[in-house]
Amino acid sequence: MNIVVIGLSHHSSPVELRERFAFAEAKIPDALKSLRDSGIANEAVILSTCNRVEIYAATSLEPARAFVELKQFLTRWGETLSSPNQNITKSGLEGLSPHQTDIRGQYSSPSPRRGEGRGEGVEPDNLGVAELRPPKAALNNELYTLAEPQSLHHLFKVACGLDSMVLGETEILGQLKKAYGLAFRHRHTGARLNKAFQRAFHVAKHIRTETNIQRGSVSVASVAVELAEKIFSSLADREVLVIGAGETSEKTARALLSRGAHSIIVANRSHDRAVALANELGGRAVQFDDWAGEFEKIDIAISSTSAPHHILDPAKLEPLMKARQQRPLLLIDIAVPRDIDPEVNFLENVYLYDIDDLQAIADDYLRQRKEEIVKCEAIIGEKVKVLLEKRATISLPFDLRTAPTLNKP
Amino acid sequence: MSWFTDRHFFALAVVVYGLSTVYSVFLWRKGFRKDDHVNYFLLLAAFGLHTVAMFQRGFSLNQCPVNNLYEATTFTAWAIVAAYLVVGLLPRLRFLGAFASPVLFAIGVFALMPALDPKPGPQPEFSGALTSLHAAMILLAYGAFGLGAAAAGMFLTQQHDLKFHKLRAVLSLLPPIQRLEIITRRLVLAGLVLFTIGLEAGGQLPRPEGVSYWQDSKVVWSILMWLVYLALLLLHRIFPQSSRRFATGVIAAFAFLLLTFWGTNLLSTLHHP
Numbered sequence: 001m002n003i004v005v006i007g008l009s010h011h012s013s014p015v016e017l018r019e020r021f022a023f024a025e026a027k028i029p030d031a032l033k034s035l036r037d038s039g040i041a042n043e044a045v046i047l048s049t050c051n052r053v054e055i056y057a058a059t060s061l062e063p064a065r066a067f068v069e070l071k072q073f074l075t076r077w078g079e080t081l082s083s084p085n086q087n088i089t090k091s092g093l094e095g096l097s098p099h100q101t102d103i104r105g106q107y108s109s110p111s112p113r114r115g116e117g118r119g120e121g122v123e124p125d126n127l128g129v130a131e132l133r134p135p136k137a138a139l140n141n142e143l144y145t146l147a148e149p150q151s152l153h154h155l156f157k158v159a160c161g162l163d164s165m166v167l168g169e170t171e172i173l174g175q176l177k178k179a180y181g182l183a184f185r186h187r188h189t190g191a192r193l194n195k196a197f198q199r200a201f202h203v204a205k206h207i208r209t210e211t212n213i214q215r216g217s218v219s220v221a222s223v224a225v226e227l228a229e230k231i232f233s234s235l236a237d238r239e240v241l242v243i244g245a246g247e248t249s250e251k252t253a254r255a256l257l258s259r260g261a262h263s264i265i266v267a268n269r270s271h272d273r274a275v276a277l278a279n280e281l282g283g284r285a286v287q288f289d290d291w292a293g294e295f296e297k298i299d300i301a302i303s304s305t306s307a308p309h310h311i312l313d314p315a316k317l318e319p320l321m322k323a324r325q326q327r328p329l330l331l332i333d334i335a336v337p338r339d340i341d342p343e344v345n346f347l348e349n350v351y352l353y354d355i356d357d358l359q360a361i362a363d364d365y366l367r368q369r370k371e372e373i374v375k376c377e378a379i380i381g382e383k384v385k386v387l388l389e390k391r392a393t394i395s396l397p398f399d400l401r402t403a404p405t406l407n408k409p
Numbered sequence: 410m411s412w413f414t415d416r417h418f419f420a421l422a423v424v425v426y427g428l429s430t431v432y433s434v435f436l437w438r439k440g441f442r443k444d445d446h447v448n449y450f451l452l453l454a455a456f457g458l459h460t461v462a463m464f465q466r467g468f469s470l471n472q473c474p475v476n477n478l479y480e481a482t483t484f485t486a487w488a489i490v491a492a493y494l495v496v497g498l499l500p501r502l503r504f505l506g507a508f509a510s511p512v513l514f515a516i517g518v519f520a521l522m523p524a525l526d527p528k529p530g531p532q533p534e535f536s537g538a539l540t541s542l543h544a545a546m547i548l549l550a551y552g553a554f555g556l557g558a559a560a561a562g563m564f565l566t567q568q569h570d571l572k573f574h575k576l577r578a579v580l581s582l583l584p585p586i587q588r589l590e591i592i593t594r595r596l597v598l599a600g601l602v603l604f605t606i607g608l609e610a611g612g613q614l615p616r617p618e619g620v621s622y623w624q625d626s627k628v629v630w631s632i633l634m635w636l637v638y639l640a641l642l643l644l645h646r647i648f649p650q651s652s653r654r655f656a657t658g659v660i661a662a663f664a665f666l667l668l669t670f671w672g673t674n675l676l677s678t679l680h681h682p
Contacts, residue, residue, distance in 0.1 A: 227579060230578060233584075328587060345572065349651055349653075351572065357574045364576050
């Protein structure tokens with residue numbers, strides 16, 4: 001019995017195509033049952049996230065035949081979903097973390113993307129509820145198919161975040177565990193897939209501890225949080241001021257809140273927007289002209305206004321620092337042009353980072369992760385080899401297996 | 410192995426402090442990204458050798474080994490490494506060892522100078538329970554000040570990296586600067602309390618005739634050091650001042666202490682009759 005994989009991912013296809021084949025969590029058990037009842041797979045797991053839709057199957061069929069059957073299964077599934085009453089844009093995208101919605105955001109513009117099938121029969125503004133027409137051609141290059149040992153390599157790579165859009169991201173492991181857990185609970189896995197998936201989780205943990213593939217933050221918001229954690233002994237009592245309620249400053253504020261920041265104050269030229277964001281974040285809004293008055297209380301300020309000039313300079317900040325009794329202050333300036341005069345960084349206990357500084361840190365972390373790829377792939381190669389060798393040993397007749405070592409008298 | 414004396418054990422400890430110093434340079438070059446288990450165990454090994462040396466000396470004298478300048482210096486170094494081994498159990502503070510080991514190595518090399526360890530005569534340089542208390546408290550205080558200076562060094566390193574947007578500020582495993590500031594302050598405070606107890610005990614000791622207590626160089630120097638550390642803490646607490654200045658002050662105070670301690674001791678008729 002072979003473990004095979006068939007699927008689409010962000011590498012091979014655009015989101016407009018992936019969303020056609022995404023599986024809603026509630027539908028997965030039925031889909032798995034259908035796969036097994038049809039005889040295509042003896043065991044199966046379906047992984048459906050915003051960046052990939054994959055079927056892992058343990059099958060007695062020859063791989064070439066299995067791929068044909070699985071492709072037909074997927075195509076039928078996609079056609080079923082494309083009937084007008086299905087809200088497929090939300091299927092498979094539920095429960096996304098802000099990071100993943102970040103990734104969604106990259107697809108929201110109708111800019112050309114890789115992969116065939118992009119734009120065929122798809123309205124450009126496709127992340128809202130879209131009306132879809134059936135694809136003109138069946139899936140071809142968008143699908144990838146892998147048999148052993150490449151299928152196992154792929155599974156391990158996915159678990160470790162090596163195949164993710166953000167290299168080394170850790171959420172995919174949770175999603176993979178969830179997908180496996182769902183199939184396991186509904187009794188659609190057996191010895192083959194159980195062993196493979198459990199080994200994949202073990203490899204992911206091993207790689208996390210032995211390499212730097214998951215170390216550091218690769219988004220601007222996460223880097224800002226790391227900086228805050230290098231300055232303040234705890235984020236628990238920290239107050240955050242958001243000046244200019246833009247998307248990145250909102251993400252940064254959310255990231256700080258998720259790490260325990262105490263409260264958020266929002267100031268925006270449009271007070272309604274400030275109030276809306278403050279309510280979402282569980283904070284409070286202040287009039288835009290009054291933000292300076294909040295400086296005595298806050299520890300972190302995130303600025304992203306569209307002001308053409310500096311809104312904060314040393315002359316304005318010095319008296320505010322005196323009022324704050326020189327407590328450390330972290331300023332994150334993600335506006336272009338910059339909101340904060342760079343000279344402010346030379347004031348005592350003030351730490352100013354602009355968008356380039358944050359991006360440089362994120363890029364460096366990404367570079368470090370990329371340097372770890374070779375090491376990770378070597379580990380994965382070794383683990384796949386061990387898994388296959390163990391399986392081969394178990395399947396040998398007893399007398400042909402290596403005899404156990406007897407204790408010498 | 411009767412030829413293997415306490416000084417040999419201490420010399421071995423100093424060698425290990427030296428190895429730790431070399432490894433600390435490696436950690437610094439790597440931007441403190443690698444966890445500091447190796448350095449902790451090096452210092453633990455050195456502490457073991459150092460403790461054996463002190464016990465051997467103590468048993469041979471039948472009293473607490475703080476009877477001459479060599480013993481006082483080794484005791485100070487022992488106090489620094491003992492304090493570090495406790496504090497360094499916390500993973501985020503383990504890198505303190507990388508800053509403490511050069512200080513320990515320097516103190517150790519200095520202590521091994523033969524002139525600091527004359528053969529014990531009929532009358533030790535300082536003796537008696539109150540004297541031992543005085544000496545031990547003062548030397549423990551020096552240990553706390555030394556570790557405080559190491560923490561201040563870490564603070565300045567990390568603060569500089571953050572200020573100048575060095576990548577290692579984020580990539581390193583050093584603790585946050587606010588925590589380093591708190592640790593520095595607490596170590597200096599602990600040192601000041603021990604110093605106060607030590608000075609008070611010293612003030613109760615019988616004074617030899619013909620020696621002017623308040624004009625003794627060591628007494629004057631000690632009061633000066635006490636005032637310096639008190640001022641550092643008060644200025645930091647009461648008046649708004651930058652943490653960088655506080656850290657710099659702590660390092661400068663300990664450097665001054667190290668550089669002037671032995672000379673002042675030699676000039677002191679109370680401590681070096």
